Amino acid sequence: MASAQVIPRRATDPPVVFHWVPFVGSAIPYGNDPVKFLFECREKYGNVFTMILLGKRMTIALGAKGNNFILGGKSMVFNAADAYQPFTTPVFGKDVVYDAPNDKFMDQKKFVKAGLSITNLRAYVRMIEEEVADYLAKDSAFQSSPSSTSKWDGQFDVLRAMQEITILTAARTLQGKEVRDNLDKGYAALYADLDGGFTPIHMMFPYLPLESSRKRDRAQKLMQKFYVDIIRKRTASGELGSGKQENLEDGYDMLSTLLGQQYRDGQELKEYEIANLMIVMLMGGQHTSSGTSAWALLHLANNPDVAEALYKEQVQHFGTVHADGKVEFRSMTFEEVRALPLMDRVLRETLRIHPPFHCILRYVREDTAVSPELTSESYVVPKGHYVMASPIISQMDPLIWDSPEKWDPSRWTDPEGVAAEAYKVYLDENGEKIDYGFGKVSKGSDSPYQPFGAGRHRCIGEQYAYMQLGTILAVMVRNFELWIDRVPEIDYHTMIALPKEPRMISYRRR
Ligand code: HEM
Numbered sequence: 001m002a003s004a005q006v007i008p009r010r011a012t013d014p015p016v017v018f019h020w021v022p023f024v025g026s027a028i029p030y031g032n033d034p035v036k037f038l039f040e041c042r043e044k045y046g047n048v049f050t051m052i053l054l055g056k057r058m059t060i061a062l063g064a065k066g067n068n069f070i071l072g073g074k075s076m077v078f079n080a081a082d083a084y085q086p087f088t089t090p091v092f093g094k095d096v097v098y099d100a101p102n103d104k105f106m107d108q109k110k111f112v113k114a115g116l117s118i119t120n121l122r123a124y125v126r127m128i129e130e131e132v133a134d135y136l137a138k139d140s141a142f143q144s145s146p147s148s149t150s151k152w153d154g155q156f157d158v159l160r161a162m163q164e165i166t167i168l169t170a171a172r173t174l175q176g177k178e179v180r181d182n183l184d185k186g187y188a189a190l191y192a193d194l195d196g197g198f199t200p201i202h203m204m205f206p207y208l209p210l211e212s213s214r215k216r217d218r219a220q221k222l223m224q225k226f227y228v229d230i231i232r233k234r235t236a237s238g239e240l241g242s243g244k245q246e247n248l249e250d251g252y253d254m255l256s257t258l259l260g261q262q263y264r265d266g267q268e269l270k271e272y273e274i275a276n277l278m279i280v281m282l283m284g285g286q287h288t289s290s291g292t293s294a295w296a297l298l299h300l301a302n303n304p305d306v307a308e309a310l311y312k313e314q315v316q317h318f319g320t321v322h323a324d325g326k327v328e329f330r331s332m333t334f335e336e337v338r339a340l341p342l343m344d345r346v347l348r349e350t351l352r353i354h355p356p357f358h359c360i361l362r363y364v365r366e367d368t369a370v371s372p373e374l375t376s377e378s379y380v381v382p383k384g385h386y387v388m389a390s391p392i393i394s395q396m397d398p399l400i401w402d403s404p405e406k407w408d409p410s411r412w413t414d415p416e417g418v419a420a421e422a423y424k425v426y427l428d429e430n431g432e433k434i435d436y437g438f439g440k441v442s443k444g445s446d447s448p449y450q451p452f453g454a455g456r457h458r459c460i461g462e463q464y465a466y467m468q469l470g471t472i473l474a475v476m477v478r479n480f481e482l483w484i485d486r487v488p489e490i491d492y493h494t495m496i497a498l499p500k501e502p503r504m505i506s507y508r509r510r
Contacts, residue, residue, distance in 0.1 A: 008050075012380040014059055014370070017041055017051040025052025031200070034358055034492055038062065038393050048375050050385065054204050057385045059364075062393050064448040065373045070362060070389040071455040072445035075102055078387055080457050082363030086206040090216055091198050091283060093224055093276035106437025106456070107263045108277060113438055113460045115174070115257035121467050122334040123252040124173040128468060129331055131169045132475040139164070142507070152483065152506035158301075159294045159503055162472075166290035167191065169468055174281055176253035178230045187226070191282065193219035198283065200495060220279070227275035231255065254281060281461075287496040288356040289465055293472050294499055295354040296346055299407040300473075301482035301505045306346065306409060311477045311510075313342045327510075329478050337470040338463075345409035347469055348423070351451035353407055356496040358392040360453060394448035407487070422449035480507040 008016055019025045029037045030051060038060065041049055047062045061069045070078055081098040089099040097105055136142045141161065144154030167188065171180040179187060197216020201208070233239075234255070258277060261269045269277075300307040317336065319327040337343070363386055370379040381387060396404045401418060402411070412419045426449050428442030435441075436456035445454035452459035459465075476482075483506040488499040 010380075010382070012378055013382065014048045014050045014377075014379045015045045017045065017049055019052055023052070023055050025054065027054050031493065033490075034390070035392055035396060038390055042393075046375055046377075048370050048377075048379055056204075057382075058361075058388045059381045059385045060388045060390060061370065061374055062390060063374070063397070064394050064446055065371065067389045067391055067394060067447075067450060067454065068445040069371050069374055070387045071360065071450070071453060071457070072443060073362065073368075073387075073455075075456060077364070077366050077368055078362035079365050080362055081105075082365065083361040083386055087198075087203045090202075090206070090213070091194055091220060092280050093220055093272070095270075095273055096276040097280055103437060104263060108269075108273075109438035109460055111258055111261045111269060112254070112277060112281065114261075115254040116460060116464050117257075118334065118463075120173075120252045120257075121463060124464075124467060125334050125337055125471050126331050127172045128169045128471040129475055131172050132165055132472055135161075135165050135168060136475070136479060146509070151508060153508050155504040155506050157501075157503060158297050158505045159290070159499060162290040162294040162297070163286070165472055166286055166293065166468070169472065170282065170285055170289075173252070173468075174254045174285070174464070175278065176230070176255050178233075182226070190219045190223050190226070191286075194223060194279070194283070195286075198495060200493065203495070223279055224272055224275040227255075227278050228271045231259065231271050231274060235259070254278060285461055285465065285468075287494075287498075288461075289468055291356050291496050291498050292347070292350055292354065292465070293469050294503070296350040296469070296473055297476060297482065297505060298484060298487045298499055298503065299350060300346070300477070301484040302487050303407065304481070304483065306342075307477060307482055310342055310346060310473070313340055314474055314478050327478075332471065332474065334467055337467055337474070340470065340474075342409065343470050343473065344466075345412040346473070347466060348412050348419075348449075349407055349409040352395045352401075352419075352449060353405075354490070354497060355392050355395060355451040357453070358390060358492065358497055360389045360391070360457075362387050362389075391448075391450045391453075395451070397448065400448050419449070422447050426450055426454075479510060481510060482507055 008014065017026050026037065030053060041051070041060070042062055047066055048059065050057055050059045052058075060066070081102070085098040088097065092099070096108060100108065139161065141154060141156035146153050168180075168183065171183050171187075193215040196212045197219075199212070201210070202213065202216075255274065255278065258269060258274045263269065300310065314329065315321070315327055317340065318329045318332055320330070321327050364381050364383055367383050368381045370377075370381060394400065398404050400422075411417060412423070414420060425447035426442070426444045428444050431442065433440035434443050438460065441458055443455060444450060444458065447454070452462045484504070488501070488503045490497050491500045
């Protein structure tokens with residue numbers, strides 16, 4: 001077979017990764033293990049190169065400087081909506097996020113951020129503790145009696161358990177009581193159909209006439225109607241309006257905040273837009289959080305000394321030890337969950353090795369010179385390419401981190417260490433915060449550590465995610481000792497990097 005044309009078209013084009021089959025390009029090695037593939041490309045081509053991925057030309061810029069070049073770039077030049085809109089609009093619905101003009105989207109981010117206020121997050125910790133405890137009391141995997149032949153009481157599939165716990169806890173908190181009450185009555189099935197239409201295949205070929213796409217479109221309509229009906233019911237009964245229900249649980253949900261919000265041009269946020277934003281919350285928080293808690297538990301189960309230290313941290317802060325040795329735990333507050341040093345390190349380290357998004361895309365609207373910080377070559381990324389940032393590469397780079405493959409929460413303890421420095425830059429503590437239209441945030445795009453993205457598209461769910469993950473892990477370690485002999489390999493074929501099967505963790509009740 002003749003080799004594909006891999007000579008750049010113009011002298012200023014970045015080098016093109018060698019591939020045998022035109023159109024398919026590097027899809028197979030990249031899809032199977034993007035981290036291995038991108039590190040190999042860095043060896044051959046440097047920090048900036050172009051790969052062909054199913055007909056699309058993707059220019060990758062690696063390292064902290066590469067992240068900054070792409071995520072710190074101007075939206076008129078590197079555009080997220082052009083890259084994401086075709087496959088996200090069928091799932092999220094019309095006129096929100098990437099289907100809305102940028103200033104409207106930034107307003108929508110501001111509205112959602114208002115719903116993720118500290119007041120609301122404070123109310124959620126107890127609700128999440130209750131949901132997890134209730135799940136553990138009912139789910140069949142956690143009902144085994146102690147065994148006389150094994151140290152362990154039973155086993156659970158960690159990804160299944162975390163997916164179920166994540167949707168239960170998100171439903172109870174952000175999504176509100178109507179969603180929580182309907183979870184077993186059709187909502188979960190609609191979610192599954194929506195999710196089935198949100199895969200790498202749909203991302204690469206949004207217009208293929210697949211059965212999964214038909215189901216997704218039907219689910220989007222029904223899900224939107226479900227929320228619009230809730231809004232109408234709440235409005236009719238006078239139950240809604242932000243702040244009106246301060247003392248009731250459902251006064252803290254996202255719908256309460258979104259109702260009555262106005263865009264900067266004075267237009268009201270419409271019912272169907274609120275419904276679609278609720279779907280965005282659902283899709284934005286589900287796999288990211290469930291994947292992260294699953295990975296954290298797998299590493300804890302594989303590092304029982306760290307799990308034991310995490311348990312002791314819980315006992316020290318929230319436990320009362322009775323004469324018979326039994327420990328009784330009290331509820332945590334939001335501030336307490338966020339101030340647990342080891343919990344924080346466990347989450348940071350898990351997100352370093354397993355950032356849910358291993359690549360972040362933008363569409364190139366104008367020929368753009370590559371910053372000289374990145375390469376000594378005078379490359380220009382041509383209009384019509386996509387640019388791709390891959391923070392996982394800088395988070396796993398052996399040139400930056402000691403033994404980057406090793407899950408080691410203690411790397412975050414040294415205040416002068418690489419990890420602490422990367423985190424400081426990510427939070428941009430001393431730098432000027434920037435307002436992209438949804439409130440001031442740290443830019444953070446210069447850091448080699450950026451699991452929540454950076455710049456104008458930076459995640460607004462970070463505080464919620466830390467609170468949700470910290471609370472779930474706390475309840476798990478309070479209840480169980482965990483064990484797995486090896487951490488599963490990473491499956492990169494899903495939208496979010498997830499643990500391959502088998503991923504059964506053994507547990508023993510404390
Ligand atoms: C462990 C949990 C999470 C991780 C690691 C994560 C990661 C990210 C990343 C990397 C981005 C940037 C995407 C880009 O630049 O293209 C992002 C954006 C975003 N995330 Fe999250 N996320 C998490 C949880 C959540 C949750 C719980 C929510 C909602 C409640 C959420 C809502 C959003 C939204 C609305 C954006 C903005 C997208 C944009 O401006 O284009 N995320 N997230």
